[in-house]
Amino acid sequence: MNPTNEEPTIDINSSRRRVSFTDDAEQEPNNNNNIPLLLQPSYERSKSMMHDELRNFRISLKWCALDHSSCFGKLISYVVFIFLAVVVPLLTSIFVRVPASSPEDDPISFNKLVQVPESTLAIIAFFTLSCFFRRYGLRQLLFLDMLRDDSSYVRRGYKVELDKSFRYLAYIMLPSFFLELAHKIIFFSAVKISAPHLNPTFPLNSIAFVLVLVSWLYRTLVFLVLCVLFRLTCELQRLRFEGVHKLFEGCGSDASLIFGEHVRIRKQLWLTSHRYRFFIIGCLVTITVSQLGALLLVLASKSDKTFFNSGDLLICSAVQLSGFMLCLVGAARITHRAQGIVAIATRWHLLVTIASAESQHCKAQIPDGLASDNSDSDSSDIRISVIPQQLSTFQIREALVTYLQHNKGGITLYGFTLDRGLLHTLFAFELSLVLWILSKVVVLS
Numbered sequence: 001m002n003p004t005n006e007e008p009t010i011d012i013n014s015s016r017r018r019v020s021f022t023d024d025a026e027q028e029p030n031n032n033n034n035i036p037l038l039l040q041p042s043y044e045r046s047k048s049m050m051h052d053e054l055r056n057f058r059i060s061l062k063w064c065a066l067d068h069s070s071c072f073g074k075l076i077s078y079v080v081f082i083f084l085a086v087v088v089p090l091l092t093s094i095f096v097r098v099p100a101s102s103p104e105d106d107p108i109s110f111n112k113l114v115q116v117p118e119s120t121l122a123i124i125a126f127f128t129l130s131c132f133f134r135r136y137g138l139r140q141l142l143f144l145d146m147l148r149d150d151s152s153y154v155r156r157g158y159k160v161e162l163d164k165s166f167r168y169l170a171y172i173m174l175p176s177f178f179l180e181l182a183h184k185i186i187f188f189s190a191v192k193i194s195a196p197h198l199n200p201t202f203p204l205n206s207i208a209f210v211l212v213l214v215s216w217l218y219r220t221l222v223f224l225v226l227c228v229l230f231r232l233t234c235e236l237q238r239l240r241f242e243g244v245h246k247l248f249e250g251c252g253s254d255a256s257l258i259f260g261e262h263v264r265i266r267k268q269l270w271l272t273s274h275r276y277r278f279f280i281i282g283c284l285v286t287i288t289v290s291q292l293g294a295l296l297l298v299l300a301s302k303s304d305k306t307f308f309n310s311g312d313l314l315i316c317s318a319v320q321l322s323g324f325m326l327c328l329v330g331a332a333r334i335t336h337r338a339q340g341i342v343a344i345a346t347r348w349h350l351l352v353t354i355a356s357a358e359s360q361h362c363k364a365q366i367p368d369g370l371a372s373d374n375s376d377s378d379s380s381d382i383r384i385s386v387i388p389q390q391l392s393t394f395q396i397r398e399a400l401v402t403y404l405q406h407n408k409g410g411i412t413l414y415g416f417t418l419d420r421g422l423l424h425t426l427f428a429f430e431l432s433l434v435l436w437i438l439s440k441v442v443v444l445s
Contacts, residue, residue, distance in 0.1 A: 054138060056166060061138075064221045066126075068133040077130075080218070085122045088215040089115040092208065097194045111187075113297055114312040117290035117320065122219035124282040125226040132275065141229070141275075143236055143268055150240065157239040165228045172224060172322045176315055177217065183311035184213050190308065220319055227323040230276050234330035234411065237272070240265050241337040248348040255400045262341070266407060269338070273412045280327060280413060287320050288430065295437055328423060335410025335419040342404045349397045 058067075065080035067073040093112050132141050139145050147155055193204035244265070247258050294313055303309065411418040 054142075054144070054162075057138065057162075060166075060221075060225065064218065064225060066129055066133075066222065066225070068130060081122075081126050081222075084215045084218040085119050085126070085222075088211050089119050092212055092215075095193050096191050096208070098191050110294075110297065110310050110313045113290070113294060114316045117286050118216070118219050118316055120286045121223045121283060121320065124279060124286070125223045128276075128279045129222070129226055142233060146264075146268070149264075151243055153246070154236075154239045154243050157242075158236050161232055161235040161239070165232045168231070168326065169224055169228050172319065173220065176220065176319050179311070179315050180216055181213065183307065183315065184209055184216075186308050186311075188212075224319070224323045224326075226279060227326045230272075230279070231326045231330035233272050233276075234334045237265060237269055237334045237410075238337050240268075241334070241341060244341060245344055248344050255396045258345075259400055259403065262404065262407070265338075269334070269410055270412075273418075276327075276411075277413050280331075280418075283320075283324050283327070284426075287324055288433075290320070291317065291430075292433055292437065295434065299437070328418070331411035331418040332420050332423055335417055338410040339408045339419065342401070342408050345401050345404050349401050352397065353394065 061067050065077050068077060093115055096111070147158065188205050188209040191205075193208055240261070244258060244261050247254075247261065294317065298305065298310070298313075307314075409417045416422060
């Protein structure tokens, strides 16, 4: 066709069937060895390789004795878990004593209080991870087997989030570890181990110091690794919602494509909520009870509070709240994105409807001479041809907006949406309990 006679067309009914953004227009290099595994179009579930982005996760799981890829690995994992999460804290609570000649205040009561929530959270996290590895595997748990259906924007963003997850883990672990190390040095230099049938010259304090420190490190890592996995899963869904937001750009967006993407994300959000609900509720109950118990014990104690007798309580509370806030903030962010898509869809529906109405109005004002297909007409005459806006197209967009209005939930806990409103409710509940305890203490004193 002659370019001078080509008619500019405004097409409202686009027929795209694939999620693609401007990033997808870049040409893929022929050498796949230089492409990260998550960005390769032929990416499929396979065993870990040297350039696998999950390699750091696998190494971390092995160092935490959480490798369940073999029967021998499971046996080692359960033995280490029982010894470090149950036996060592129990023996410490039984045999550690403060000498009567020690001028320091008794730290044993605070130490026993700390052991219970730390071991409880480690037990919840360990059996949750064991269930995940037995049923899904690490790749399916992180929805990596579905990344090949996403755009390169989502895959690149997920690779960045994989790298950031270890930074969050290090930000919590490193300061806590050095504080715990300093406290345990002071603690075991002032206490003694009253173990019967052992030679008094035997270095019990040094052995107990190492075992207690390793036990704390193990229990903390097990809890925080699961918190990081949950946040990483939420970040993937956030990236996918940002991809859906990009689909609303322009009048040629396909409502059926947007609907398919949203259904896929909703399914993954439901799976995430179903998998982690026991862990989140268990952590909420454990942390609430432990914090209230610590508050009661601190208020009932008449001794001076020092780093020696209450350092364990400080470090335990900081780690628990930091890990749990990772989960809550990640869930609240993805829920906020899920709820905000309704406003974006409504604005898109309005803009497409206005653009269609203006195009039809513009066509109605064009003279018949310009609209007729006459070969003798001047080439400078621009004819506008608009694909008729069918009623069904408007109804499809309206149905999509209605669907999004009734399916805007994110992470849920047995039907309760884990959004910012629920976080405010939890904060008000915890504050009310604290104020109630303080009022009772003031009245009794």
